[in-house]
Amino acid sequence: MGKQIAGFTVNGKLYEAMVEPHATLLEVLRDQLDLTGTKHSCGMGICGACTVLVDGQPVLSCLTLAMAVKDKRIVTIEGLCEGNVLHPIQKAFVDHGAIQCGFCTPGMIMSAKALLDKNPVPTREAVRIALAGNLCRCTGYVKIVDAVLDVAEAMGKGED
């Protein structure tokens, strides 16, 4: 099985790309679909910057073979905003100063989204565990966790 055309549903839209067997989902997203919001950082699964949602679950796109996710529903950071309107999680990150260089941010937000989709009222500890696979070299994490907790509240779901 060599290079073949494959369809990918990303952010609700069907894309087609010529994909080689060794292509990772990250490479297809960035290099072929021009969705460069998802970042390539360690390439080995230990930083989380490449996190995207596949069928609602957070996975590392640098370690996902593109061929393995042809029929799955993929959501990247680009899928969160509506036109120019930021997703509440994105807005909270901005409001809280949770973004410095911004490189970890897309992965952080995707992990946060996966958490809040399942657990709309997380404790601080639950947020830290959910984001523990996303490393940040700039912020020291506190404002990131504050931002995620704030979103839960802002979405009207109550307590810390």
Place this chain on the structure above:
Amino acid sequence: MRLPDFQYVEPKSTEEACAFLKDHAQESKLIAGGTDLLPSMKQRIFKPKYVVNLCAIAGLDRIEFDERTGLRIGALVRLRSLETDSMIWKHYPMIGQAAEAVGSVQLRQMGTLGGNLSLDTRCYYYNQSDSWRKCRPTCIKMGGETCHAVGGGKKCFAVFSGDLAPTLLALGAKIVLRSAKGERSLSLAEYYSGDGAKPLSIGPEEVLTRVEVPVLPKGAYGSYHKYRIRKSIDFPLAGVGTLIALEEGGKVCREARVVIGAAGMRPEEVKGIGDLLKGKKMTESLIEEASEMAFKMAKPVANAASTPTYRRRMIKILVQRALKQAM
């Protein structure tokens, strides 16, 4: 980082996978979550001609429990599923504890039970890129004659670094393997060769399809304790899985199994602890004696983070923590 080129194979059934492996096993690598294989391929440790994705095979991702026969977990069950399964926490909480200790949320979402049990052994001098490794003579695990971790070493000391194995071994788990020749069952202990260079004792044409865990003895405690530098992502630098069963009335030990992981080329049971504790009431001094046995047995070498001495001492501390549960 780019992967080397390969041909992608996606069998739709175990039969199809086994039929393919019958002819191509030596040139193939199996993939499920890919969290161990793909980094190694990016480092050019492996360059298989075929990568066989098992995830399209239905039916290998079930968790089934029967009060009389115990637990059956398909090899493709994601660690995240084990971690979040209420039945696992109700009947086998120590398995949930081991599953939630692995990696990170994303790694547990992708990684499978079969994959974690089948993890390649690890070494600071092995898990490096092609260009890094080329600066040194080829190590024993890569087919050469030198061990960089242990000066003058004549065998491979790469560490078994899986989190699920110690606890599952303490619970007496069995595994089921399929190949074109049929199905066979092994105790999980037999799965591990103890050879750092070739850690699994099965043939490349065999596929791990499920894990079976017996019914736990009444009044049993179990646990998994892990030492790692950070509280996420890292492989274990020391790991201890236990099963302790107490007599009715709850103080005298009926059975104790303590398995240490990440201290050698395979997880090892500290058999002396079982003999030491059987029929006795758990006391501080017994726990000290038992943990000292584990300390003596653990022989980590300088091929991972931290230091061998610290990791050895942590084995002792983790055993103490595990045994204190039963006091």
